Each structure stands twice: as C-alpha cells, then as structure tokens.
Amino acid sequence: MAPRFTLAIEELQALLGDRLQTAAGVRQHHAQDESFHAPAEPDAVAFVRSTSEVSEVVRICRRHHMPVVPFGTGTAMEGGVNATQGGLSVDMSLMNKILSVSAQDMDCTVQAGVTRKQLNDHLRDQGIFFPIDPGADASLGGMAATRASGTNAVRYGTMREAVLGLTVVMADGRIVKTASRARKSAAGYDLTRLFVGSEGTLGVICEITLRLHPVPEAISAAVCAFDSLEGAVNSVIETIQMGVPMARIELLDSVAIDAVNRFSNTDYPALPHLFLEFHGTHAWVEEQAETVAALATENGGRNFQWTANTEERSALWQARHDLAYAARAMRDNAKIFSTDVCVPISRLAECILATADDIKTMPIPMPIVGHVGDGNFHVVPALDTSNAAEVAAVEAFHHRLIERALQMGGTCTGEHGIGQGKKDYLEAELPAGVEVMKQIKQALDPESLMNPGKVITL
Incomplete structure (x- = not known):
C-alpha cells in the first residue's frame, strides 16, 4: 500500500466498512480490462451503492490527492480501468438498480x-x-x-x-x-x-x-458466404448507399470464420461472410432481405442461411460476439490486440483490402471482423506478449492501419475509446481538438485525479 494514501484509505474504510477492499486478489481483479495492456493495480477498491456515496468517496480522495478510476465490468479494450498511477478503483457493480x-x-x-x-x-x-x-x-x-x-x-x-x-x-x-x-x-x-x-x-x-x-414486429437474420472479401465489402457499401435500413451487417473474413468454427462448433464454409439482421414489419423485412440477397448475389454471395427463430438468431450472434475469444483461442497463452478503425463508407473497401494485403506480411494469423455497416472494422491478432519481435511487428502494423484510416478521413477508434493505447493517435487525428480537451480537463479536474493517464496527456 502506498504510504501517501494511508489516511485516505482509513477515511474510506470508516465510510464504507467492508466495502472498501485492499486485498491483493481484489486489487488484481481491478487492475486490467480485456486488453493486452499491462495490469496496473489500484491501492484499494471501493464498492459504492449510491450517487451520494460516490460524491463522498471522491471528496475524500481529493482531500488526499488520491486518483479515482471508475470500474464497470472490466470488458473494455484499451486499458481504461487500469490504475496506472495507483489510487482508488471505484467499482460500480452494486449500483445496479x-x-x-x-x-x-x-x-x-x-x-x-x-x-x-x-x-x-x-x-x-x-x-x-x-x-x-x-x-x-x-x-x-x-x-x-x-x-x-x-x-x-x-x-x-x-x-x-x-x-x-x-x-x-x-x-x-x-x-x-x-x-x-x-x-x-x-x-x-x-x-x-x-x-x-x-x-x-x-x-x-x-x-x-x-x-x-x-421491439420490432419481425426480425430475420441471415448468414451469407462470398467468393471474395472484396465482394462482401462491396455488398455492404451498395446496401448502405441504397438506403436499406439494416439492423446489423457484420463482416468476418475467412480467418475469422475458421476461428469461429473452431471455438463455437459452427460449420460455415472457409470463406468471407456477412452476418445480417433485418427489423421491421413482416412485409418490410421480407422486402429488405430480398434486396440485400440480390445485391449479395451480384457480388459473389451464396449459401444464404435464413432464420427468424429466436434461438437460432441468438446462437448466430453469440458466435459473432465470441470472435475475440475465438481469436485468442487460436494460440496458447495469447492476449488480444484489438484494433478499431472506422472510415467513411465510400473508403471502406479500399481500407479493408489494403489492410488484408498488409496482413499477408505478418507472422501470425490476424482475423478481420467489423460492424461494416457504419465503416468500423477490427483486426484481432492473438499476441504472444512475451515475444518482443512479435509485439513490435503488431504495433507497427497497428500504426500503419491507423495512418491508413486517418488518410482516408477516418478515426483511430470507432468504439473502443482512447484509453492508454491511442493517445498519440488522437493527437494526430484531432491536434487542435486535443488542446481544447486539455483545457476542459484542467478546468474540471485541475489536479488530474480522475482516471489519470487516459485519453490525453497533460
């Protein structure tokens, strides 16, 4: 325990009782999220129950200059919950009303x-x-x-x-x-x-x-294989540009499909796929599905598998959601290095195909998967963090990917956030904007106690 926080922890203990924890196992659990970033333990963990209690906890921390790091479920991907400067992890799990x-x-x-x-x-x-x-x-x-x-x-x-x-x-x-x-x-x-x-x-x-x-009157889902990655991406672009109001349209390349098959016991052909879902009235869903099927067929799509069954749809989307775990299971003792670029839909095919060519130079398998209906996609390498050469190669790839996206008018993060890992890229993307962010941070948190070391560097 850091001596400088002893008085703060004593005050917090008096306020929270046994909901203030300093046990090593509890601190280790709150030291990291799902990312590859190195764990960083807080000095203590507070399990809070109300907004007024959070207010009192923060006041105590401020008096003692103790950093405050909010913690939800620990499922984020950029090290945002890691207590890089120690301090207090504020666990929100009991605020569940x-x-x-x-x-x-x-x-x-x-x-x-x-x-x-x-x-x-x-x-x-x-x-x-x-x-x-x-x-x-x-x-x-x-x-x-x-x-x-x-x-x-x-x-x-x-x-x-x-x-x-x-x-x-x-x-x-x-x-x-x-x-x-x-x-x-x-x-x-x-x-x-x-x-x-x-x-x-x-x-x-x-x-x-x-x-x-x-809740929509009707929901229908489909899986469609494609002869080529380009055909799958072009189907997405044409679907969006035609104004078809897709609920979900997800891309998995052949490497991702192989990982999903192994992890989720599915048997999709070893080809690029789109996972699709349509919401609306029964007639509207049928019309949407026919339009997208025609576009997909023109771009080399085949082997459509349709379902409106709730259990079958849930199984399909669970397989998609498990992709990160499926990718990690491709290698022993690996950690996921999840990338997160997003580009304007008109540049999506160009960005994905250039990225696929770049992946061919890499020493490890790297699935491509994405929420491509809004131009957001991920490359999901399973990384051996003990292999310095491999880490360097993946980091260099990540740099090239983000540079590519930024040159196409895109962003370094479509949904994961900046956290620890993308602060430099945020400055490249929004240089003047970052200066304004710093001014806001200094005005609202002059001692930089709120999740320090994340998003921007003061």
Missing part, C-alpha cells in the same frame, strides 16, 4: 452498474428494448463512458445517440445533472455529450437516462 422506466416516453433511468442484458431482461414484457450491443454484457455506465456501440449501431446508433442525460460526480465531489428527459433541448452547452466518451477522466457517471425503442 433500474430507477424508472417509461414505456410511453420510451426511456428509462438506471444506475451506472446496470448491465445491458439486465436492462433488456427487465424490459422484456413491455414491448421496448435497449438496442446498443457491444457484445460483452457491459455496464451501461461503462458503455456511456467509452461511447460504446456494436452490432446494432448501423440502425440504432451508438451511446452518443442513446444517452438522453447523465448524473455525474465531478472531480470536486459535486453532483451534476446534465439534461432533462426532454427529447430535445437548446438549454446551454451539451454537457451530456461532453461526458459520453470521456472515459472517466472528467467525472464518475452514476446514473444514465437512456432512449429505448419498440
């Missing part, structure tokens, strides 16, 4: 520790649902903090569109509500968007008001 649901207004307010699956289980019999699906059963506070999206983003948007308002504990312990429940407002600065995507560097998100959607 659904505070209100309005089916008439199609919104709800939840505590930050509620997970997306927990929310949808609660909404199941009300004819409404929350559509943002990053794969993992992430906490909604963490999803707001990282501006998460996932497979449904092409139709329903990301957390940026889903969050109507927040309750945030600031670096000085103040509790701030960022917006009302109104669907639109011109009331001053858009504080909600300021905190969505801030990755815990400006405050601790404690409550979230979310936009909900009606």
